[in-house]
Amino acid sequence: MSYLAQITSPTLVLSEGITRNNLQRMAIKAKNHGKKLVPHWKTSQSKEVGRWAREYGITEITCSSIKMAEYLSQEGWERIHIAFPFNVRELPRLNQLALRQRMSVQVVNPATAALLARELKAPIDFFIEIDAGYGRTGVQFSDSATIDSILSIASGCSNLEFRGFYLHPGHTYYGKDNLKIHQESRDALKSLKDRYIVQYPKLLTRLGDTPGCAVAEDFGEVDELGPGNFVFFDLMQVGLGSCNKEDIALCLAVPVVDIQLSRKEILIHGGGVHLAKDVLVQADGNKNFGEVVLLHDQGWTIPKHYSYVKSISQEHGIIQASEELLASIQVGDLLGILPVHSCMTADCMGFYLGLDGKIIDHAEGARL
Amino acid sequence: MSYLAQITSPTLVLSEGITRNNLQRMAIKAKNHGKKLVPHWKTSQSKEVGRWAREYGITEITCSSIKMAEYLSQEGWERIHIAFPFNVRELPRLNQLALRQRMSVQVVNPATAALLARELKAPIDFFIEIDAGYGRTGVQFSDSATIDSILSIASGCSNLEFRGFYLHPGHTYYGKDNLKIHQESRDALKSLKDRYIVQYPKLLTRLGDTPGCAVAEDFGEVDELGPGNFVFFDLMQVGLGSCNKEDIALCLAVPVVDIQLSRKEILIHGGGVHLAKDVLVQADGNKNFGEVVLLHDQGWTIPKHYSYVKSISQEHGIIQASEELLASIQVGDLLGILPVHSCMTADCMGFYLGLDGKIIDHAEGARL
DSSP states (O other): OOGGGGOSSOEEEEOHHHHHHHHHHHHHHHHHTTOEEOOBTTTTOOHHHHHHHHTTTOOEEEESSHHHHHHHTTSSOSEEEEEEEOOGGGHHHHHHHHTTSOEEEEEOSHHHHHHHHHHOOSOEEEEEEEESSOOSSSEETTOHHHHHHHHHHHHTOTTEEEEEEEEOOGGGGGTSSHHHHHHHHHHHHHHHHHHHTTTOTTOEEEEOOHHHHHHOSOOTTOOEEOOOGGGTOOHHHHHHTSOOGGGOOEEEEEEEEEEEGGGTEEEEEOOHHHHOSOOEEOTTSOEESOEEEEEETTEEEOOSSOOEEEEEOSSEEEEEOOHHHHHHOOTTOEEEEEOSOHHHHHHHHOEEEETTSOEEEOGGGTTO | OOGGGGOSSOEEEEOHHHHHHHHHHHHHHHHHTTOEEOOBTTTTOOHHHHHHHHTTTOOEEEESSHHHHHHHTTSSOSEEEEEEEOOGGGHHHHHHHHTTSOEEEEEOSHHHHHHHHHHOOSOEEEEEEEESSOOSSSEETTOHHHHHHHHHHHHTOTTEEEEEEEEOOGGGGGTSSHHHHHHHHHHHHHHHHHHHTTTOTTOEEEEOOHHHHHHOSOOTTOOEEOOOGGGTOOHHHHHHTSOOGGGOOEEEEEEEEEEEGGGTEEEEEOOHHHHOSOOEEOTTSOEESEEEEEEETTEEEOOSSOOEEEEEOSSEEEEEOOHHHHHHOOTTOEEEEEESOHHHHHHHHOEEEETTSOEEEOGGGTTO
């Protein structure tokens, strides 16, 4: 029986083949550049996708909360990193988790370092996150005083081992001068490594963002690459030049509930609680919450004629449809929607349906 | 022990007192106007909040998917309505559900009516959804041919009983001429009732939107009011004039993980996967993803000094903070965030924490 026959309501369909291609391509690229690939697992949040990843030599992952780390622990990962300024209220959970899974955390201020140093009950590693221009999180690249203060506090705690510097240049998502941002980020990490390597001979630098890692061909002296979204990709990454639409590994299967021929609109059950509300603005000024693909027993095809989700509310989506799509569609049919931001769509949905009809896990659906 | 001591990660805090006030106020308003209040339960999606609602005389609710209806069924509701163009792929689930819970559905095209008429195995009621200007869903108000076609198909099926016309004037959310939209919607429903009442003497008309129901003081001949968001309200409704900030019944409690004094920014664990990505644009042109309140053992207070979430990503939020907030906050503290769109935030979070420290259920957390 085709996986399609199982679908009655909005369902996130995942192609294992495309996912494996994405994993393999980035793994080969990292290897060719002599870098270790430590992907951010906030995109798939899946144990099963992790099993696929290990087949391509991936041994460590990153996640963005203690909850996600707990879910992904004890799956054979050498180490799980929480790439989020450590939340000190979760120290008891970290102490529990660190007993059964090697962990690293991210520190951006002395207050957090001091609490970790005082209350850690098991050994963990930490990265100092560096901000070299993104402006979201991290110690300012030029702020040596804060870096030194964190290191000084940590040096007094045998459970807290400095692992290196982590930099997420998220401003590549704005789509401007990505190679320039990539170069600046590399330069910042190199300069920090040069400054601290004598004191910390094993220190690592990790640079992570999909637009940069997908496009760059020179990673300089950076030790580790930490992109996340590349596992699935999405329309935002297509827009940034990180991938082609054919590389997007998942789509939301949605039932057609009404068709308005005069407005060329197709109403679907599929809204903000399924896709999330990330949006692209098209060249014509219209909003785009996802693009229509045609589902079949082996996956989906991207039609030559273009149709897209022009508006969404909590559960409703309205497709602006091509003539060709309108001519072929009926109430009760299923369509596929390529998401704008696959991490958010996956988090909303909480599980995946494989093309073989089997459920693939996601941390948010652990309760399933 | 205060509920606050339980919170280590982003947690949606719900005030039963404010929720009950909101329920009671709308129930009294409906009663004073001689209307039946049938609220849309997609906002709370909660059995427990339903128990509170029944204390104010509410006996029927609406939801927006079969999944939500299944979750809320067998809780003593006289009838649950699915206010979404019926998805024919879910007919087997509807047949199952209708055996144990009186249900009504919404029909907007003859194709769906025909399938229901052919395959229903238990009695259900249906509304025809009418579009009188919103442009999202529903039969065009002027399209008598489609209305007659649906009614003709249904008349041949003993399991399918016509209940009336449903109209959601969602364009009140654009915030322009809401009383004019309300009047047009009432007029449309009155005209339909006048046309069909002889043939269907028991037919009802239902009008549902929080901005209209909160503000209007004349509901004319409409039989039933179906607002949803009023149960919790949110910043969007404050902006539309539906409520005051003090009427917002929930806030997201978030841990502070870093403070950037020079930029007047507070970094919180609280992002798009918690708040959703609904956003308001302030008078100064800045985006607002939520507003800061100060948590205490009995709930929260709205400070005189204004701080708001100016940007979010998957798990991060950045607060633009007042001087007063910066002066009083430390890493590891908790802040409260009033949501822009409470329905979406609740759906992301999947449960609530009451001020007494007890968990309050939500359909999405049924798996908890």
